[in-house]
Amino acid sequence: MATKTNSSASAWDTRESWAKGVQKPVIIIGAGLAGLVTAYELTQQQIPVLIIDQEGRQNLGGQAFWSLGGIFCVDSVEQRRMGIKDSYRLARRDWMGSARFDRLGDDDDGEGEGDGSGSGKTGGRGRGQDYWGKQWAEAFVKFAAEEMETYVKDKGLSFLFNVGWAERGDGTAQGHGNSVPRFHITWGAGPEVVRVFAEPVLEAEKKGLVKFAFRHVVDELILADDNGRAIGVRGRVLEDDGAERGVKSSRAAIDKFEFTDAAAVVVATGGIGGNVEAVKKAWPVDRLGPKTPQNFVLGVPAHVDGRMLGIAEQSGANVVNRDRMWHYTEGLQNWDPIWPGHGIRVLPAPSSLWLDAEGKRLPPFLYPGTDTLATLKHICGTGHDYTWFVLNQTIIAREFALSGSEQNPDLTSKSIWQFLKSRIFSSKGTVPVQNFQKHGADFVVRDNLEELVKGMNKLVMSTGGNELPVLDYEAIKEVLESRDDQVENKYAKDAQIMLIRNGRNYWPDSRARIAPPHRILDPNHGPLIAVRMNLLTRKTLGGLETNLKSNIMRADGKTTFPGLYACGEVAGFGGGGVHGYSSLEGTFLGGCIFSGRAAGLAIAGEILG
Numbered sequence: 001m002a003t004k005t006n007s008s009a010s011a012w013d014t015r016e017s018w019a020k021g022v023q024k025p026v027i028i029i030g031a032g033l034a035g036l037v038t039a040y041e042l043t044q045q046q047i048p049v050l051i052i053d054q055e056g057r058q059n060l061g062g063q064a065f066w067s068l069g070g071i072f073c074v075d076s077v078e079q080r081r082m083g084i085k086d087s088y089r090l091a092r093r094d095w096m097g098s099a100r101f102d103r104l105g106d107d108d109d110g111e112g113e114g115d116g117s118g119s120g121k122t123g124g125r126g127r128g129q130d131y132w133g134k135q136w137a138e139a140f141v142k143f144a145a146e147e148m149e150t151y152v153k154d155k156g157l158s159f160l161f162n163v164g165w166a167e168r169g170d171g172t173a174q175g176h177g178n179s180v181p182r183f184h185i186t187w188g189a190g191p192e193v194v195r196v197f198a199e200p201v202l203e204a205e206k207k208g209l210v211k212f213a214f215r216h217v218v219d220e221l222i223l224a225d226d227n228g229r230a231i232g233v234r235g236r237v238l239e240d241d242g243a244e245r246g247v248k249s250s251r252a253a254i255d256k257f258e259f260t261d262a263a264a265v266v267v268a269t270g271g272i273g274g275n276v277e278a279v280k281k282a283w284p285v286d287r288l289g290p291k292t293p294q295n296f297v298l299g300v301p302a303h304v305d306g307r308m309l310g311i312a313e314q315s316g317a318n319v320v321n322r323d324r325m326w327h328y329t330e331g332l333q334n335w336d337p338i339w340p341g342h343g344i345r346v347l348p349a350p351s352s353l354w355l356d357a358e359g360k361r362l363p364p365f366l367y368p369g370t371d372t373l374a375t376l377k378h379i380c381g382t383g384h385d386y387t388w389f390v391l392n393q394t395i396i397a398r399e400f401a402l403s404g405s406e407q408n409p410d411l412t413s414k415s416i417w418q419f420l421k422s423r424i425f426s427s428k429g430t431v432p433v434q435n436f437q438k439h440g441a442d443f444v445v446r447d448n449l450e451e452l453v454k455g456m457n458k459l460v461m462s463t464g465g466n467e468l469p470v471l472d473y474e475a476i477k478e479v480l481e482s483r484d485d486q487v488e489n490k491y492a493k494d495a496q497i498m499l500i501r502n503g504r505n506y507w508p509d510s511r512a513r514i515a516p517p518h519r520i521l522d523p524n525h526g527p528l529i530a531v532r533m534n535l536l537t538r539k540t541l542g543g544l545e546t547n548l549k550s551n552i553m554r555a556d557g558k559t560t561f562p563g564l565y566a567c568g569e570v571a572g573f574g575g576g577g578v579h580g581y582s583s584l585e586g587t588f589l590g591g592c593i594f595s596g597r598a599a600g601l602a603i604a605g606e607i608l609g
């Protein structure tokens, strides 16, 4: 093992401190959830691991720490307790209806990879970009139905009793969306998901089986001269930075490092969502046009920079489905930001009225919480980067949930009392929601509609000047009154009212998540609230192409890259795109767990025979 480091790196620069001659270590790049799960699986089999991360130890767990901890499981104990009938068959149909895998073919266009149009052109490699993604999808849904729940619960995770219902669907049986609630929120949120994998890895560190190299940024993979096998990494040692978790850290380098002679190298470096330029570059204008949106808030920390995708690609790894991303349409500018451009996603329930930048109501079935990608497409088609939710105090108190562990102190601290107090008995909503209502730059709160529309126009003027549309009070009043009249009609023809009534058939939602249908303009439910919703970057659905063992495929798409593995978001959560075009939610943490586990098991299998 040839290593060259300065003293700051010496903590891990000791081949001797590993049980000499027993086993070469596996290098894992990335100490996020995917990397930790891989490390967990390897160390369970006594295989030594070196985990390299560009951030400091305080960021252990990466994005997962910030997450709400929602995990996609099928036919779980919690679902059954809530009377939800779920099955592998139903989940598979939902998944395939959402993923719409359409790059499976072998229609040679000579360009080297699929053309993003869904034509299935493969540049002569014989397999479309969805070849592995679809197989991962089949395997993942099976895992979610048969093993996920036991796998995580055995490690100490538990779920909230009321399973959440995300991505309620596009209004069709075969299309996008969850037919039933499947979003299992971890009791303890993201930090708890991290904890159950980090603790055993930290225990293994105490025993000398795991070494960490924090503040080491990988710039290059090292391949063996004779057979091209991945055997190490090269990069820069960054200066120490005591910045708190999530805060952007210094990129000043103080030295170089090189680490070779590894048994295998695992890329677990996350997606591109923290790098808005990379997001714009990958934007599929043909699908989500007519132009690339200009303004985003950022739903992930700056370290989610996507650099490693290019670095692996340069070494010959295949990247597929670059144009598939999962960005949200309900982003708030965080009034108390942690990372640059920090945005918070509203996890909406169905009652808010959704207007585009010109004040036109979004069409069926683009309602809050139904179909993220179709809504994104529609918004992009308006030529503006924002929309409006119009609601009132009753709806905000019951229906606004914010994504992120720090925005859910009751869940994160596992306080059942706080949970009940703020989510069931409060007429104001959770404290973080109240804070946004008070301090958030995107909120307008007024007692009557005319003043509300004036406030919305003022907000637009203050940020966009004369370039952006002015909202017309009379037109918005007509939209609201027509909607409100339908609430009083038992046989409402308004699809959103039907959705609300249907959602309330799920009893936890009728008690804690969806306000009883009422007129938005009813002053008894006031004040009125308008919230400007920004586009928010989050997840990368494409990435490094991997087979079912998380082994990276070479650029020819047919042969595996010896010694090189990828898992988590950088691998499109498996295969280079387990989600196809759309997600059912809770599938990202789940995808990190499943693909990280696959990497660990496969490498252990390769090493131990």
Ligand SMILES: Cc1cc2nc3c(=O)[nH]c(=O)nc-3n(C[C@H](O)[C@H](O)[C@H](O)COP(=O)(O)OP(=O)(O)OC[C@H]3O[C@@H](n4cnc5c(N)ncnc54)[C@H](O)[C@@H]3O)c2cc1C
Pocket: 029, 030, 031, 032, 033, 034, 035, 052, 053, 054, 055, 059, 061, 062, 063, 064, 065, 066, 067, 068, 069, 070, 071, 216, 217, 218, 219, 268, 269, 270, 271, 299, 300, 301, 303, 304, 305, 307, 308, 403, 404, 405, 539, 567, 568, 569, 570, 585, 586, 587, 588, 589, 590, 592
């Ligand atoms: C606020 C928020 C809420 C979320 N909620 C949910 C949810 O409820 N359910 C769900 O399923 N998903 C959720 N997600 C998504 C999920 O958390 C992420 O997709 C997942 O955690 C990604 O994990 P990862 O290990 O693949 O990557 P990351 O967590 O991004 O970790 C990658 C690590 O690699 C390091 N790294 C990158 N490049 C290099 C390099 N060149 N050299 C060295 N180190 C490098 C980074 O510093 C980082 O530590 C949420 C995400 C956020 C931000």
